[in-house]
Each structure stands twice: as C-alpha cells, then as structure tokens.
Amino acid sequence: xxxxxxxxxxxxxxxxxxxxxxxxxxxxxxxxxxxxxxxxxxxxxxxxxxxxxxxxxxxxxxxxxxxxxxxxxxxxxxxxxxxxxxxxxxxxxxxxxxxxxxxxxxxxxxxxxxxxxxxxxxxxxxxxxxxxxxxxxxxxxxxxxxxxxxxxxxxxxxxxxxxxxxxxxxxxxxxxxxxxxxxxxxxxxxxxxxxxxxxxxxxxxxxxxxxxxxxxxxxxxxxxxxxxxxxxxxxxxxxxxxxxxxxxxxxxxxxxxxxxxxxxxxxxxxxxxxxxxxxxxxxxxxxxxxxxxx
Numbered sequence: 001x002x003x004x005x006x007x008x009x010x011x012x013x014x015x016x017x018x019x020x021x022x023x024x025x026x027x028x029x030x031x032x033x034x035x036x037x038x039x040x041x042x043x044x045x046x047x048x049x050x051x052x053x054x055x056x057x058x059x060x061x062x063x064x065x066x067x068x069x070x071x072x073x074x075x076x077x078x079x080x081x082x083x084x085x086x087x088x089x090x091x092x093x094x095x096x097x098x099x100x101x102x103x104x105x106x107x108x109x110x111x112x113x114x115x116x117x118x119x120x121x122x123x124x125x126x127x128x129x130x131x132x133x134x135x136x137x138x139x140x141x142x143x144x145x146x147x148x149x150x151x152x153x154x155x156x157x158x159x160x161x162x163x164x165x166x167x168x169x170x171x172x173x174x175x176x177x178x179x180x181x182x183x184x185x186x187x188x189x190x191x192x193x194x195x196x197x198x199x200x201x202x203x204x205x206x207x208x209x210x211x212x213x214x215x216x217x218x219x220x221x222x223x224x225x226x227x228x229x230x231x232x233x234x235x236x237x238x239x240x241x242x243x244x245x246x247x248x249x250x251x252x253x254x255x256x257x258x259x260x261x262x263x264x265x266x267x268x269x270x271x272x273x274x275x276x277x278x279x280x281x282x283x284x285x286x287x288x289x290x291x292x293x294x
Contacts, residue, residue: 001256002129003047004122004152006057006143007040008110008136009067009081010089012281014241017094020102036067037091037281038110039134039159042242045282046249046271047132048075050291052256056081057121058137059109060088070282080121084109089136099237099276105160111138118146127151130174130256132248135159141168148172157248161185175209175255177248183212194220198227211251211265213244218269221261230265233273242281247272250291270294 016031040058047054048071055077060067062083072078089108095101118139125131131147132155133140140156147154153174158165161182170176170186183197184190187204191197194214201210201222210222218232251268259267271291278284286294 001053002125003052003054003132003252003256004057004080004125004129005040005044005047005054005132006113006118006121006137006140007043007132007134008038008089008107009036009041009056009058009060009064009071010038010091010105010110010136011035011060011064011067012037012091012093012241014093014095014280017096019096020094020100033280035280035283036070037093037242038089039136039157039245040110041067041071042245042282042285043132043134043157043249043252044076045071045074046242046246046285047253049285049287050250050253050267050271051288052249052253053077055079058082059084059086059112061086061109064088074282074285084112086112093241095239095241095279099239101239101241103241105136107136107138110136113138115139115142115146118143122146122150122152125150125152128153130155130252132252133157135162135165144169144173155248155252157244158182158186159244171205171207173208175211175252176205177211177213177251179213179244180215183210194229198222209261213247219247219265221265226261228262228265230262230269232269235273235277237276239279239284240276242284243272243276245281246275246285249285267291 015029089110247268250271254264274286
C-alpha cells in the first residue's frame with residue numbers, strides 16, 4: 001500500500017532568539033541555521049523513517065536540489081517531485097528560550113500546481129492507497145476531490161488554517177488530523193475540555209476518523225464509537241518545530257501497516273517526544289530504531 005503526499009518543500013531559516021519579536025521591535029539572534037523543512041517534506045521524511053512507502057508530490061527551485069537529496073536519503077520516493085525555475089517555498093522561524101516558535105511562510109513553488117498536475121501525479125495510485133495533504137500547497141480542495149474520485153483514502157492535516165476549509169469535503173475523507181486550535185477554528189467555537197471536543201467532533205464528523213493532538217497532554221483518536229487517549233512523554237523540550245509532522249508521519253505509517261488506533265497514537269507521541277529534543281525540522285525527526293529503543 002502506497003502513501004502519496006502532496007506537500008510543501010521549504011527551506012527553513014531558523015533564528016534562535018531570547019523571545020519572539022514584538023511588532024516594531026528589533027532583536028539580535030543568538031544562532032542561525034538553514035535546513036530542509038516544510039510540512040510536506042517533514043511528514044514524508046517521518047513516514048519513510050517509520051517504514052512506509054511514501055511518494056512525495058512537490059516542487060522546489062533547481063538550486064535547492066540538496067533538499068531532494070536529503071529526502072531521498074531518508075527513504076522518500078521523489079519520482080513525482082520536480083525541480084523548477086520558481087523560488088522554493090521557505091520559512092522564517094523564530095525559536096525562543098522556552099522553545100516556542102513563530103513562523104512566516106512564503107509559498108513559492110509549492111503554490112504552482114494545476115489540475116492536470118494532480119491527475120498526472122495520481123495516475124499510478126490505486127484504490128485504497130493513501131493521500132496525505134496539508135495546507136501549504138495550492139488547490140487542496142481540488143486535490144481532495146480528484147483523490148476521492150480515485151477512491152483513495154485521504155488524510156488531511158489542515159494547517160495552516162484558512163477561512164474556507166470548512167467547505168471542503170471533509171466529511172468524505174478518511175482521517176482528519178488537527179490540534180486543539182485547529183479544531184476550534186474548523187468548528188467555529190472554543191472548548192473548555194477534551195470531552196467538549198469529543199462531543200463536537202462526533203456531531204460534525206460522525207463518519208470519519210479524527211485525531212486531535214493536545215500538545216503536552218498527548219493526543220486522542222475520536223470516532224462515532226470510541227475515544228482513545230494517549231499521554232505525551234515528559235521530556236526536555238528544545239524545539240517544537242517539526243513535532244506535529246513527526247507525530248503524523250509515524251502515526252500514518254502505523255495505520256497503513258495495520259496497527260491499532262492506540263498503537264498508532266502511542267508511536268506518534270513517542271516519535272514526536274524525541275523530535276522536540278533536537279533543533280531543526282526534518283533534521284530532528286528520529287529513526288524507527290530510535291523510537292523503538294526509547
């Protein structure tokens with residue numbers, strides 16, 4: 001079973017700062033590094049490191065071929081990834097002394113796909129294969145519709161959130177993966193407890209599987225019949241940049257391998273706990289051997 005990932009490839013510029021910069025403020029960075037990032041690339045690398053067969057659908061500038069090489073070295077199939085003349089997507093990331101981050105995104109080549117591109121990319125997909133989507137590339141709604149026509153299992157991580165995502169065919173996808181803020185934005189209300197989240201999810205998305213990540217509290221899997229909760233691991237946090245992407249990659253790999261919902265949640269939480277202990281995005285994603293040994 002294959003996992004296609006239509007996702008962003010970004011060049012991340014990471015600045016270590018004493019605190020996140022305020023409007024009108026200028027501060028000095030204490031450290032800087034340039035690394036491969038982007039939610040799509042991060043999740044593909046996490047999937048590959050977790051043992052999944054993942055085909056990445058994406059684009060970056062020809063000068064950034066090193067980014068594709070890093071993805072290939074991690075085990076990602078980049079046959080559907082193109083080098084183009086447009087600027088690569090990139091991110092300006094601040095990480096403060098408390099390991100919180102602030103991110104500015106530039107879409108670049110990630111925003112250059114057409115309907116014909118989607119159809120070509122999925123031409124080898126078979127019914128039952130997975131398609132993973134985030135929201136850093138263009139025309140996600142169109143890609144969802146094409147994937148559903150081909151009977152693919154769509155896994156959607158709607159980040160960054162935009163105002164019209166609620167109009168997408170979310171009730172027809174297989175798995176929705178969101179954090180606490182995203183589920184509030186998606187449903188247009190705030191929640192005071194996890195039980196309120198469970199009730200609202202079952203009301204609005206009774207036909208699909210919904211995973212809600214809860215940060216330091218762990219994660220939960222919600223459907224019409226059960227709610228499974230797994231606690232987060234207590235670790236010293238250095239950088240949370242790719243924690244969610246690592247969680248999703250290892251979780252989806254476990255699902256595709258036929259593991260139980262609880263096992264998938266547990267391995268996702270364990271992998272993300274390892275990721276937050278290192279600086280960087282893709283460079284912080286652990287191997288399966290590291291996850292198994294932890």
